[in-house]
Amino acid sequence: MEHTLTTGSITGDRPRPVKNYLNETKGLWSWLTTLDHKRIGIMYLIAVCSAFLIGGIFALLVRLSLLNPQHTLFGKQWVNAEMYNRFFTLHGAIMVFLFIIPAIPASLGNFVLPMMLGAKDVAFPRLNLMSFYLWCIGAVMAVSSMIIGAVDTGWTFYTPYSTTTDGAVGLMTMAVFILGFSSIFTGLNFISTTHKLRAPGMGWFDMPLFIWGIYATGVIQILATPVLAITLVLLLIERVFQIGIFDSRIGGDPVLFQHFFWFYSHPAVYIMILPGMAIISEIIPTFSRKTIFGYRAIAYSSVSLALLSFIVWGHHLFVAGESDLANVVFSALTFLVAIPSGVKMFNWLTTMYKGNISFETPMLYAMAFLFLFAIGGLTGIFFATLAVDIHLTDTYFVVAHFHYVMMGGTVIAFLGGLHYWWPKMTGRMYSEKWGRIACALVFIGFNMTFGSQFIMGGQGMPRRYFNYLDQFQPIHAFSTYGSWVLGAGLFLTAIYLLASLKTGPLAPDNPWGGTTLEWESSSPPVFHNFEDQPVLEHEPYDYRHRTVTHV
């Protein structure tokens, strides 16, 4: 390979190769037909961020609808109950199926996982591209379902409402069905890659913890998603032919749908959070310049979270007429989830203890994650407790709880990972100053929006309701103001990240002093990731072998 020293490359760094994966081939067509995991990762990143934008706009509309109990803006009512139902359904469905589930594995994971393993690509590059196009088809169908008609079932599609209501529920469920296969193919690919394409010298316990997290996610994607697929097929057939499986008027059982749905969707929650945890396990040792504490404990806790996820779904049905025995068993099993989650939390904190911590943007996000996930996780325990659950079910407490996990956990980790690997992916540094300001805005806005919802929920404000009592008005308004701060933070992030593509200084190969293999390649990486096959010389997170370069 030809080398030239490009301006901006850091002294002491290898010269930048002229050819990299971004300019190896040119033109839109070369991107659309690429089999390169890095390009597919980038395309996925653009795609999921677009979905995040649409879902986010609906979130802002939901919050704006609830600004006051009269639903007025400048003295005029601007939204009715039906529109509001569509807002929150589309917010939920888009965020869950189009954004959070693929967000980390399919975009950042796609880019980083093969590099961390020291591989040239994933095991099945064509399947990888197909997964992306299935996502696109699913996205087009989901978005057109909101243009063609109304979907107002909530993202859970509970029967019998979903089988009897008018509107584009059929199209939306087909979209989710297709998105499910996109997710299965990603998981299948990553598991095969991890098994077969590790660098020479890399045993299972030499893999970065990010891989362990993505691997555990893959297991869930493969084992849980098919059940969602068949459930949605049944739902569609029930809608069209009325075959009497979910509709009690013709002999079906609506609770069966809930069991099926949560058998997938509870594990799906771990599809969302495990990759987030995986990112945090990378960021914390890197910015603490310290070997991760309890490597094996974190690795095993990822796997045990994946396995536990399959036996706790019944806690979504505590008030749906489940037997007392089932309730007690599911309650006890749900408490178990706290153990591996706690193991992770304490190991991360212990890693930071006496570390040489530097507070750059990715680390700020990681610390925000620790704070927010602790709240999200601990309020989960409230719901595992049967007596408390009955009071809190379907209140804003639930909404606050899962947003603390999904947004405070996964999205914050996603942002952290995006900032962490941005220099590697784009070859440019973003503005550290704006990064920190945006992170602070996101953190404050998030807590304003959802922290207040814990209070409302505790006082009995039901979720999904369009109308509410005047007494909740101040808290609702506060939550809406918070959503604006949060929106501003995210908007700012988009601006400075995009600006960095043009004006950012060129990034060194290893701006944070990371120890995993992806930092061995150039920024941005060459087409096949490494110029020579990397061989693992020390275990991950071994900082004794590394001198730290600060940018």
Next chain:
Amino acid sequence: MEQQFDTSKIGMWLFLATEVLTFGGLFAGFGLMQSKYPQEFVEAHEHLQRLAGAGNTVVLLVSSFTAVMAVLAVRTNQAKKAAMYLWLTVGCAGIFMCVKAYEYTHKFEEGLLPGIFYRHHGDLIAGSHGYATFFSFYFMMTGLHGLHVLAGMVLMSWLAIRARRGDFSDKYYTPVDLVALFWHLVDLIWIYLFPLYYLIT
């Protein structure tokens, strides 16, 4: 090459896991409904043709055997023999589908149909939805299984043509091996479906 084969095989096993879970959902639903309508399910299953089901089980078992023989033949560089075994497998699958079509016709004539389409008369528990639910699951599960048989037939025919052309050898027989794996799963699912539907007591 060796590594590619191993990787593909892992991919196939993972795919088969998703298949098992897909059918697993339906099996669980069937079990739940059976506990809800135990009498109706016993009565409804009397309408199934046990002999046809048993015959089909044998046919599929034979087809699994011929699939194994096809793999063995490609691995020993016997292209013609491999093609023959693959066509035999397709043939067995064809017989299975014909018998299934015959059974379906019978159900349609008797009005033993899913959900609101159920038209059968003379059931012991008049007006119960249990009968229709039984046939909802019957058509759904055997239908989904039938689609898998059809997919298998297409794949096997494609492989038979390629085998005859000499595309495979002991160096490269990954597609044959993977499709055979798939075919064994299709067979296995039927082996569970048969007692589930035809042998309820």
